Amino acid sequence: MPTPTFFNLPKQKSQRIIDVAIDEFASAHFNDVSINQLIKRAEISRGSFYQYFENLEDLYCHITEQIAHEKLSYLHAYLEKKDASFFERLKGLYSTGLTFAMTHPKYAQIGNLLFKGDPVFKQKIFGEQEQQSKQFFIDLLQSAQNKGEIRSDINIQTAAFLFYQMNLSISDYYLTGTTWFESPEEYLIAVDEMINIFKRGVETKKGE
Amino acid sequence: MPTPTFFNLPKQKSQRIIDVAIDEFASAHFNDVSINQLIKRAEISRGSFYQYFENLEDLYCHITEQIAHEKLSYLHAYLEKKDASFFERLKGLYSTGLTFAMTHPKYAQIGNLLFKGDPVFKQKIFGEQEQQSKQFFIDLLQSAQNKGEIRSDINIQTAAFLFYQMNLSISDYYLTGTTWFESPEEYLIAVDEMINIFKRGVETKKGE
DNA sequence: TAACGATATGACAACCTTGTCACAATTACA
DNA sequence: TGTAATTGTGACAAGGTTGTCATATCGTTA
Numbered sequence: 349m350p351t352p353t354f355f356n357l358p359k360q361k362s363q364r365i366i367d368v369a370i371d372e373f374a375s376a377h378f379n380d381v382s383i384n385q386l387i388k389r390a391e392i393s394r395g396s397f398y399q400y401f402e403n404l405e406d407l408y409c410h411i412t413e414q415i416a417h418e419k420l421s422y423l424h425a426y427l428e429k430k431d432a433s434f435f436e437r438l439k440g441l442y443s444t445g446l447t448f449a450m451t452h453p454k455y456a457q458i459g460n461l462l463f464k465g466d467p468v469f470k471q472k473i474f475g476e477q478e479q480q481s482k483q484f485f486i487d488l489l490q491s492a493q494n495k496g497e498i499r500s501d502i503n504i505q506t507a508a509f510l511f512y513q514m515n516l517s518i519s520d521y522y523l524t525g526t527t528w529f530e531s532p533e534e535y536l537i538a539v540d541e542m543i544n545i546f547k548r549g550v551e552t553k554k555g556e
Numbered sequence: 557m558p559t560p561t562f563f564n565l566p567k568q569k570s571q572r573i574i575d576v577a578i579d580e581f582a583s584a585h586f587n588d589v590s591i592n593q594l595i596k597r598a599e600i601s602r603g604s605f606y607q608y609f610e611n612l613e614d615l616y617c618h619i620t621e622q623i624a625h626e627k628l629s630y631l632h633a634y635l636e637k638k639d640a641s642f643f644e645r646l647k648g649l650y651s652t653g654l655t656f657a658m659t660h661p662k663y664a665q666i667g668n669l670l671f672k673g674d675p676v677f678k679q680k681i682f683g684e685q686e687q688q689s690k691q692f693f694i695d696l697l698q699s700a701q702n703k704g705e706i707r708s709d710i711n712i713q714t715a716a717f718l719f720y721q722m723n724l725s726i727s728d729y730y731l732t733g734t735t736w737f738e739s740p741e742e743y744l745i746a747v748d749e750m751i752n753i754f755k756r757g758v759e760t761k762k763g764e
Numbered sequence: 765t766a767a768c769g770a771t772a773t774g775a776c777a778a779c780c781t782t783g784t785c786a787c788a789a790t791t792a793c794a
Numbered sequence: 795t796g797t798a799a800t801t802g803t804g805a806c807a808a809g810g811t812t813g814t815c816a817t818a819t820c821g822t823t824a
Contacts, residue, residue: 356801377585379588382782384781393803395784395802465672482736502753506746509737509750513729516725517722517724517725538714541710541711545754545757546753547757549757561770590812592811601772602814604771606814611813612812
């Protein structure tokens with residue numbers, strides 16, 4: 349947690365620090381971000397930095413909490429649509445992820461770097477919420493299976509893993525990929541097609 | 557390229573250096589590996605290191621070339637089975653990746669770290685071969701579509717992206733994941749189930 | 765054995781990093 | 795205005811990194 353001193357700062361100044369930090373954390377893994385670079389860009393002295401934060405991880409945590417909060421508020425709209433079909437909800441989830449990446453590219457990139465970086469560090473920062481988001485996929489699938497939307501021979505754990513991993517891959521490619529698709533528009537269409545492949549892969553046969 | 561001096565070294569010594577380097581590169585991203593650590597563990601002096609290699613990247617490239625060579629020889633057995641069905645070949649590809657990870661965990665981890673790390677660096681080291689492996693998926697799918705194994709409405713690019721990304725995810729989870737499946741055996745079954753989902757997702761309907 | 769080429773070495777410069785701390789400046793309040 | 799609390803500052807220590815280079819040692823060959 350940043351110190352009271354930090355929170356008492358004029359909004360303009362604290363925001364400048366946060367903005368620079370977001371930019372730095374979106375450019376490199378946590379371990380490769382340096383306090384020196386950050387304070388130079390944010391135009392604060394070394395001493396001030398340590399008066400605001402315990403260390404770099406303190407600042408990083410504060411930012412990731414902000415990101416998690418923002419992302420959750422994004423997700424809530426979709427989470428509420430409990431009446432929609434499983435495949436509509438899955439599509440909603442993927443769309444939300446992509447929309448979030450489009451509107452908050454740096455936030456999304458920070459999350460992306462966290463996921464691709466040291467698993468131990470990821471666990472430390474994101475452990476609890478990661479577990480929740482995995483469980484969400486499992487519950488979603490279980491509910492769909494109970495309703496007969498997906499076949500009874502589909503292993504929930506397997507399908508949840510598959511959809512969860514693809515969710516990560518899809519955001520990752522949007523943020524850092526270039527070679528597969530020519531344009532974002534083409535990519536969005538491709539994501540829809542992937543969901544259709546998934547749908548056919550797990551849905552209950554017509555006439556069952 | 558390492559210097560002639562390095563290649564003239566007694567096998568025992570050069571192998572010791574390579575072994576330590578493999579261990580280091582399997583433990584952290586290239587940027588986080590230090591020459592100091594490496595020479596300490598390999599019991600060579602700083603001066604010697606620079607007599608063998610231009611810098612750390614020189615050594616890294618030499619090792620990744622070794623890895624690529626080893627992996628290719630692994631793949632060749634499967635690449636030859638041109639008469640097998642598309643889904644059998646896809647399964648063979650995934651199996652090969654997993655078998656490689658099981659028999660060469662450090663090699664696989666080095667590749668994994670390269671893929672999850674800085675895209676620019678990845679491109680520099682692996683660019684050409686990455687393109688080839690993507691193209692391989694595309695060709696495989698195109699051929700399957702021509703044979704009528706997969707539906708004509710399936711977009712090859714989309715499916716190739718999907719299968720390629722899952723291939724990466726599957727190896728990654730084997731190497732670093734822990735939370736989804738209890739045991740490697742359970743995971744191997746799950747991989748089979750994923751391929752079945754893919755199969756149903758893209759295969760031509762019976763009776764077409 | 766002597767001499768020459770190949771190989772090994774670690775001190776060194778130059779540069780980076782983090783966290784601390786004595787002190788300076790500013791602000792708030794009486 | 796004067797005092798006290800808060801906030802700002804950059805030099806500094808201690809540690810890390812890379813690449814170089816003069817020097818020492820080893821081996822081979824004459």
